[in-house]
Amino acid sequence: MNMDLEAFAQELENAWEGKRPVEPLSERGLAGIEAAYRVQEAWSRLRQAKGDRVVGRKIGLTSKAVQQQLGVDQPDFGNLWASRFLGMGERLEVPHELFLQPRVEGELAFLMGRRLQGPHVTPQEVLAATEAVAFALEIVDSRIRDWRIRIEDTIADNASFGAFVVAPWEKGLLEEDLTTLALVLHKNGEPLVQGVGAACLGHPARAVAWLVNALAAFGVGLEPGDIVMSGAWAPVLPAGPGDLFTLVATGGRTLSLRFV
């Protein structure tokens, strides 16, 4: 069994590098959430051996609708890779060829100021330990053909992480009611989807608290300087070459990302 998990990890690494999708792992013997995280860890070791670095974590499956689609009742998490932190700012560009079948989602990113270690970490503790937050776009991507994923597939596949960009960090936003902050995501100039912070497990800090407590089972926590992508506020949109995505959030904060 150990051999299989390592082999799945190598397949995912090959798909990530070669931009060629693989058939669902869940159709080829990968069963159970724990085994799926073991594949993710094995893949993570392969990436680190190549010199990539974890700069934080992403939380996926934070909306009830997406959880129902996959038949689960909790989120999942993956690593944020330094090689795919594509920048901070207002207007960013990203080569479409970096990805296999990218999609874009808007959310809130957390920058941790202090160490957090579960279990029993509360959302309020997350807020007290956060240095700043910022609106962010995540490019999700799947190394699984046609996004034909079950829960095991997306967990093994690093929670379908692709890349991310972040607007300038803001300390002041931490004093706001995060549940009613809002964002509208435009594609090629058209406002297509919108959402509020409450769409992310009721409160984005609740998602981060879930993450910290889930990480505790692996004996790790969040460290100062870690970034957490806390989960989508609105449905994801598929991204093709040349597409322009514009996130407009509360107060007119704007972050745009063009696929070139």
Place this chain on the structure above:
Amino acid sequence: MSPGALALLEAVREARATGRLLQGGRDWGVGLEEAYRIQEALFPGPLKGYKLGLVSPAKQQQMGIAEPILGRVHPEMLLESVHLARFLQPRAEPEVAVVLKADLSPGAGVGQAHAAMGGFFLAVDILDSVWEGYRFTLAEVVADNTSGGGFLLGLRRLAHLPRGSLRLYLNGEKVAEGPLEALGDPGARLAWLAERVGGLRAGQVVFLGSPAPAVPLRPGVLELWGEGVLLLARVT
């Protein structure tokens, strides 16, 4: 422990386990320090934080002490909603809690305490007591974890202690109101608490006490307002 303390410990332990209320007001021959040792034995760690009680000088005078009393907060006491069935005689108090972002050693000054604060949150203290009608002596309430039941904690982080008053509504009716200045200086409270309990840790939450009397809880909707911020919860 003295024979009186052992008897008090056993009485509270049994009442908490069986849900049978006790008649308070007895003289157990137990002092405050021994009552805290009973509390520690009955409610051991790991702790998520502490609650303060009897924070007003008037209440302290009534009980014959010159400082607040404290209770221990366990992870399972932090609630998202209130189910009355899990309590014996639940009452609610409007409160504010502070979450620490840094450790605070015993002997820390008020300034250090302020620097360790990671934010304020509106909170509802759901009191519960094994002493029928909340009629108890100081030793009895302290041994019973200072009537610790459960806590609701708001999700809106405030950088400073809210100003004005706290107002608690149950099913649309105002049931408690009190001025926030009655809570005193939170820095002084934390410094006192850190000294009293041998230090506080980052991530711990401290419920700062209530500026208003506790009210019985009934099923329905609970609203706590403080400086325009709302904590909203269901009681079932």
